[in-house]
Amino acid sequence: MLKRFVGRRKGIGTVLGAGYFIIIVLAIFNLIMWEVTQYDAYQQLVSQMNQVDQERISENLEFIDPGITDIGTLGAYKCFNLTVRNIGGITINTARLYFYNYSDSSSNALKIIEKAAAGISVNYFTNGFINPGESNHKIRVVTTLDMSKATESRPYIIYLTTERGRTFSTVYPRTILPKPGNVGFIDVGPLRFKFDYYALNYTTPSRIVPTPAWLISPYAGGTAIMFFVTVINTASDDDIRLKKYCVFDCIEMEFTGASGKIASFFIVDKDSTWPGASTMFPYDEVNDPYILPKNPDPNNPQGGITNTIKFGAKSWGTATVQCLFTGGGGYGQYVYLVLMGFYYVYKGQDYGATIPFVAIRTNTPS
Amino acid sequence: MKKNRRTIPRFMSSRRAISTLLANVLVVTMVVALGTMLFIWTTGVMGMYQGGAGVWFSTRSEVMKERLAIEEVWFTNAVGQDRKNITIYVRNVGTNELKIAAVYVNSTQVWTGTKTLDVGKVDKISLTLTTSWGRGCVTYISVATLRGNVVKGYWQAPF
Numbered sequence A: 001m002l003k004r005f006v007g008r009r010k011g012i013g014t015v016l017g018a019g020y021f022i023i024i025v026l027a028i029f030n031l032i033m034w035e036v037t038q039y040d041a042y043q044q045l046v047s048q049m050n051q052v053d054q055e056r057i058s059e060n061l062e063f064i065d066p067g068i069t070d071i072g073t074l075g076a077y078k079c080f081n082l083t084v085r086n087i088g089g090i091t092i093n094t095a096r097l098y099f100y101n102y103s104d105s106s107s108n109a110l111k112i113i114e115k116a117a118a119g120i121s122v123n124y125f126t127n128g129f130i131n132p133g134e135s136n137h138k139i140r141v142v143t144t145l146d147m148s149k150a151t152e153s154r155p156y157i158i159y160l161t162t163e164r165g166r167t168f169s170t171v172y173p174r175t176i177l178p179k180p181g182n183v184g185f186i187d188v189g190p191l192r193f194k195f196d197y198y199a200l201n202y203t204t205p206s207r208i209v210p211t212p213a214w215l216i217s218p219y220a221g222g223t224a225i226m227f228f229v230t231v232i233n234t235a236s237d238d239d240i241r242l243k244k245y246c247v248f249d250c251i252e253m254e255f256t257g258a259s260g261k262i263a264s265f266f267i268v269d270k271d272s273t274w275p276g277a278s279t280m281f282p283y284d285e286v287n288d289p290y291i292l293p294k295n296p297d298p299n300n301p302q303g304g305i306t307n308t309i310k311f312g313a314k315s316w317g318t319a320t321v322q323c324l325f326t327g328g329g330g331y332g333q334y335v336y337l338v339l340m341g342f343y344y345v346y347k348g349q350d351y352g353a354t355i356p357f358v359a360i361r362t363n364t365p366s
Numbered sequence B: 001m002k003k004n005r006r007t008i009p010r011f012m013s014s015r016r017a018i019s020t021l022l023a024n025v026l027v028v029t030m031v032v033a034l035g036t037m038l039f040i041w042t043t044g045v046m047g048m049y050q051g052g053a054g055v056w057f058s059t060r061s062e063v064m065k066e067r068l069a070i071e072e073v074w075f076t077n078a079v080g081q082d083r084k085n086i087t088i089y090v091r092n093v094g095t096n097e098l099k100i101a102a103v104y105v106n107s108t109q110v111w112t113g114t115k116t117l118d119v120g121k122v123d124k125i126s127l128t129l130t131t132s133w134g135r136g137c138v139t140y141i142s143v144a145t146l147r148g149n150v151v152k153g154y155w156q157a158p159f
Helices: A002-007 A012-058 B002-013 B018-064
Strands: A061-074 A077-086 A092-101 A110-115 A124-126 A137-143 A156-162 A167-172 A185-188 A191-194 A200-204 A207-212 A226-233 A240-242 A247-252 A262-267 A306-313 A334-346 A349-362 B068-076 B085-092 B098-105 B108-117 B122-128 B138-145 B150-156
Touching: A012 B018, A061 A137, A061 A156, A061 A167, A077 A156, A092 A137, A092 B068, A092 B085, A110 A137, A110 B068, A156 B068, A167 B068, A185 A349, A191 A349, B068 B138, B068 B150, B085 B098, B085 B108, B085 B138, B098 B122, B108 B122
Parallel strands: A110 A124
Antiparallel strands: A061 A077, A077 A137, A092 A110, A092 A156, A124 A137, A156 A167, A185 A191, A191 A226, A200 A207, A200 A226, A226 A306, A240 A334, A247 A262, A247 A334, A262 A306, A334 A349, B068 B085, B085 B122, B098 B108, B098 B138, B138 B150
């Protein structure tokens, strides 16, 4: 049959044409297959890079207040922990840390902290791998930076960069601002003074239970008095130690023009209860000072732990009782403007603040 | 062989079916010629298409693999207090080596060149502005790679 097919002369053109057609169809098919392969490879790459992007945006990190803890020394260098929380859904590998002194525009303002590696003896960090859900992860930093000198007026901005290209930042030290519209506090520096009816009290020898001091009545001239003020340390990075110079000044405002007499009540020991020889004690700022503890919880709407500071001494460091100025004595009606002087030590430095505080009255009709 | 010697002269001298033969030869020749032309043309067209598509896929793949992150922008002084220096730290977080080609500050090109960055590496680009950066000013910075990727963002200068 093949012999007969070969021997025939008819249909050769058709056969050749069909052969060409088949070759061309195969070539086009090959091209389509090549294109499909290329497109598939490209789509795989797109998916792979989309996954990379997805992982990048899944990273989420939060700095835990106060940001830096356990400040110490390691040989000639400083060391501390950067505390963070991984609130994303993926592990984070820290690539680098940048410490930027915001108040410094010199060439020393930026300090780069690298991942610990052979040959790096300072300005490095360890423990930079943060698993998802870790809530108190400490990244150990060894550096030449002295972070204990950072203050609100000289803060550092800390940038933590990840290997996937995200950057998380915080400021250190953090300043906790009062909530907008909150009229219940007076904030001066890290000190917060509560401003509600029960935040200011007084005691006298005849009224030994603290009583709101907005209107002191009855008050006989010459009666020793002690005041109680509620104070909060809103700073989250250090305690505040009060000094013996803290004072509660009552400026008498007489409408006749004879005003301006000031009765100063200095800080007394925290064990004092009411003004008296055995119930009010001199303030010992060395051995038993008032320590206002730092704020342990940044979400606390009060801004920290409440402390009651007592004032009642005529001069600093004594237990000599003091009285409000009442002119001729008796049960005179007076008004007073109260200013407070707060002298304290915060992060090893001495500070002083004048607090325009309250206005109180004695014996006036309500 | 002898038979063929006798057949060919007889075939040549015969006058029958010449037109059929010629027609067959003609058709075969035309089919071969046209088929060859079509094949050459098809091959050429497909080759051109394949070449163009290959370049496109290759280029797009290279671009797709690039990822760049600006880690930190540091506003500082070049000389004294002139406030004309900005240092940018960039990291290659993609899967391909990249080349940084230009940096723009507030839509003005302030640096151009070629800085190669290997995968996972970080490098800095120091810029010197012609005018001082303003204290507290928000600055728009974009970094462009040679393959055409652009990473941009806003950074605030210190007060």
